[in-house]
Amino acid sequence: MAARAAGAVARALALWRVAAYLDLMFVTRGPQQALGYAVTDSVLSLAAASGTLLLAERFAGIGHWTRHQVIFMLGYAILASGILSVLFGYNVLFISRRLGRGQLDHTLLQPQPLWLSLLTEGFMPFSGAAELLPGVGLLLWAARRLEVAATPGWIALLLLNLLASAAVVWSFSYLWGSLAFWAPRAAEEISSSAMRMMSQLRSFPLDGAGGLLTGGLLSALPAGFVAWYPCRALLGIDPSPYAVAVTPMAAGVALAIALWVFCRGKKEYDRTGSQRYSSFGHRR
């Protein structure tokens, strides 16, 4: 069992290495492209957070969140999104596009489990990393202003929560994206709609939003787990010592549901296959 797990990890590392090599080749195909790519992605990710940032600046915070707490949350949200961009590029995250365009066939023709292909094929550590730097920068700057005691334990909890938040977003995209197994044409863009909804709601503190709304944003539309809830726990706004475990647990549940639906969809795909094919967005 342990040998098998070690084998799987070694295999994943080899696959990530080759994906990183391809990504580096892509980014360095020309100095203008390389620079343009990095600058535009950084500007876009900062622009996405700027609305909340300006609100926090104007009113010296949002609700009972201080300005620096809001900036910490924004950095966290950008970082969680950056992790997904690095790991699941080439529309692996926007799975409904791959399903709707018949591109899953390419993945199924690879002699490895589907989960391993989906985990490693979209690794873009260079072209997908544009969000990581601004995210880390905002997070560190805000943490210093907030005088967070960044012990190794706290940093481990931060990383665990970041991965969990990314897993929640991934699950949400796959949960909705799996609809494309049954309705490839109609649901082709459903992953991007789901992701857009998450990214629009992720930047706001939800305290005082009311039980029903908060409950909804922590269950059916779990945007609260992208940044708000884990930051609340990490910054001690929620005094419960167990609060830091909630996002990882939510991620476990979200992953289980998404994988169950995806596997059901895959069975449907085995039965019906893909009736349409478009190379658009595939390996570009």
Next chain:
Amino acid sequence: MIAPAHNATAPSDTVVELRGVWKVYTQRQRSARLGDIWGTLWRPHLRRVEALRGIDLTVRRGEVVAYAGPNGAGKSTTVKLLSSLLAPDAGTVRVLGMDPVGERVRFVGRIGVVFGQRTELWWDQPVAASLEWKRVVWDIPRPRYERMLGFLTEVLGLGDFCHTLARELSLGQKMRADLAMALLHEPEILFLDEPTLGLDVLAKRNILAFIKELNRERRVTVFVTSHDMSDLEQLAGRIVMIHQGHIAFDGPFADLRKTFADRRRLLIETAGGPPPALSGADLVASAVGRHEYIFDASRVGIATLLAEAGRDGEVLDVETHRLPIDEVIADIYERWQRGATSQDATP
């Protein structure tokens, strides 16, 4: 009109075995009438399309099998079934002794697949980078990779464009690179779906020659679909024709011509005058002493036709040709279509 299938093979030689395979799809039907909108919205009318109707097929190791049929006959469905992309609704599919869907991971490591309208190449990468990616994902040992890369570079002429971005390749170069990708791990069977689609004559000739050599030298089994029958005839010893989900013919190309009439073209040059009337031959063109006929050589002998032509006047020259395979196949499709129409008309 179904020719006997060539199925007498030893089990160890069998690489593809389909037994009673059914594949059924449903298609949503809608009328164009505005008044039907609500009805079809709540109770959609679904049409059952039987793409494959209990087909049996066996392919032996080292064979080159052409798989042909009109649009919508079930060719792509069969290739998907054989390459693990689709499961049958009924019946069994065994390729290389495995269940393609059930044992997908092990199975796809032993096959190569090329879809003419798709590419496995990384679009923004040089061909060499795609080949390196393939080595890692397929876990090909380095010495074997180097050996195969050397072989494929030589026979497919990859050297000319190995460092060119895939997006900048011509169609012919792209197909050569895709073939290299499909063969790098030395598959035992190669599935080719329309491999010559859109290629110019020279590129097509090179690809066909390569596939033939691959089969001859390395005994790779090849299962190829195409609409270009002359390509298939050059490539394959055996043709399987599918029509309305059934295998309508399975045998050598020569037998196909005989089974569906050995149609030939006869050109007669006379000193002038009207074209000679030949019983058993249809006049298709006539101009200044040159007359063109089509006849079925299995029903009327050429000597009989020439004797008849000589009776009407002096024959200066004669030419006879077999109809190109494309025309034979077009006749067959037309006949099938007429058959289907007359069946539809029956109450």
